[in-house]
Amino acid sequence: MMAANTVPLLPRLVSSSVAIANHAGKIIRDVLNKGDLQIVQKEHVKDLQTEADRAAQRCIIGSLTKHFPGLIIIGEEEESSGPVQLTEQSSVVPLKFTCPPHLAKLSQEQIVVWVDPLDGTSEFTEATAAAAHKCLMGNHDTGCGAHSTSLLDHVTVLIGIAVDGKTVAGIIHQPYFNYKNKEKELGRTIYGIIGSAGENDGVVGGLLVKPPPTGCVVATTRSHASSTVNDAVSSCDPTEVLRVGGAGHKVLLLLDGSAHAYVFASPGCKKWDTCAPQAVLEAAGGALTDIKGDHILYHRHVQHRNSEGVLATAPGQDHAAYIRKIPAHVKENLVK
Ligand SMILES: Nc1ncnc2c1ncn2[C@@H]1O[C@H](COP(=O)(O)O)[C@@H](O)[C@H]1OP(=O)(O)O
Numbered sequence: 001m002m003a004a005n006t007v008p009l010l011p012r013l014v015s016s017s018v019a020i021a022n023h024a025g026k027i028i029r030d031v032l033n034k035g036d037l038q039i040v041q042k043e044h045v046k047d048l049q050t051e052a053d054r055a056a057q058r059c060i061i062g063s064l065t066k067h068f069p070g071l072i073i074i075g076e077e078e079e080s081s082g083p084v085q086l087t088e089q090s091s092v093v094p095l096k097f098t099c100p101p102h103l104a105k106l107s108q109e110q111i112v113v114w115v116d117p118l119d120g121t122s123e124f125t126e127a128t129a130a131a132a133h134k135c136l137m138g139n140h141d142t143g144c145g146a147h148s149t150s151l152l153d154h155v156t157v158l159i160g161i162a163v164d165g166k167t168v169a170g171i172i173h174q175p176y177f178n179y180k181n182k183e184k185e186l187g188r189t190i191y192g193i194i195g196s197a198g199e200n201d202g203v204v205g206g207l208l209v210k211p212p213p214t215g216c217v218v219a220t221t222r223s224h225a226s227s228t229v230n231d232a233v234s235s236c237d238p239t240e241v242l243r244v245g246g247a248g249h250k251v252l253l254l255l256d257g258s259a260h261a262y263v264f265a266s267p268g269c270k271k272w273d274t275c276a277p278q279a280v281l282e283a284a285g286g287a288l289t290d291i292k293g294d295h296i297l298y299h300r301h302v303q304h305r306n307s308e309g310v311l312a313t314a315p316g317q318d319h320a321a322y323i324r325k326i327p328a329h330v331k332e333n334l335v336k
């Protein structure tokens, strides 16, 4: 076995982040099980923060800082007071693949980590009604309140790693994956490094990448729709539209064979929403850009908002063809 300090920085960071994201997912479940989310409204009525967002972020930023002192980390939530549950230094997860050669000699100063401790907060808060009615027993849904608890699938923990402004690696943890099936392990973590060797399931850990069905299934927002969002979706001539929450969740739908494209022609999504999902998707051969087809950059001082929207396509799809379909008035409406 190689000594820890001979393993390049990037795989060490990804491996720790997988363990940290798992831990954050457990913290999220614990907060929901206690039933008191302590919801705070941020910029507007559909921009909420809960104690699960705060506690998960304290865990992620505290643990990353402990293991990688001086690392630049940008989290969605402002600093909050409260208990900080850290992961152990030894909590690392063996990765399924090796570091691409061009990323093997990074210095920490080149890296910015973008953290969304709980993506899909709107859906998470709606799911609490069922929890408050004691429908969640031992983290598993009993069937009561199925409508709102199904939204728990939309919740993810996102840790994205950017190098010199480009996303290179990402971790998407889904804390409630399998929550309807008591026989199976609760939660899953998907991770990828762009350019790692291997084919499909070899380049994305934690998920078997599948092609989408015939037709054109477009995933879009459930809680932040607008006429521009709807015009962009319609322009793709979808055979089916999935209105679901979370950027991480929608990218997982592109990877697990559920959808062809994720279309969000609105400025509400931020860099911490897209950094990790983009890396995981692109590691598998998909693409994520803004709605005009331009690359999204993740430098330390970049504006947080993805003001020109998001368009992502599953591996094997013609990304440029989707970009061409987006109407000019939608593109013109989204400016830096
Ligand atoms: N108008 C908005 N205000 C705040 N956050 C937004 C907005 N639109 C999108 N987001 C963020 O982008 C994610 C994907 O959007 P959507 O679910 O609407 O497709 C949301 O889960 C939310 O992240 P978060 O839940 O972490 O606040």
Ligand SMILES: [Mg+2]
Binding pocket: 116, 118, 119, 120, 247, 272, 273
């Ligand atoms: Mg988010």
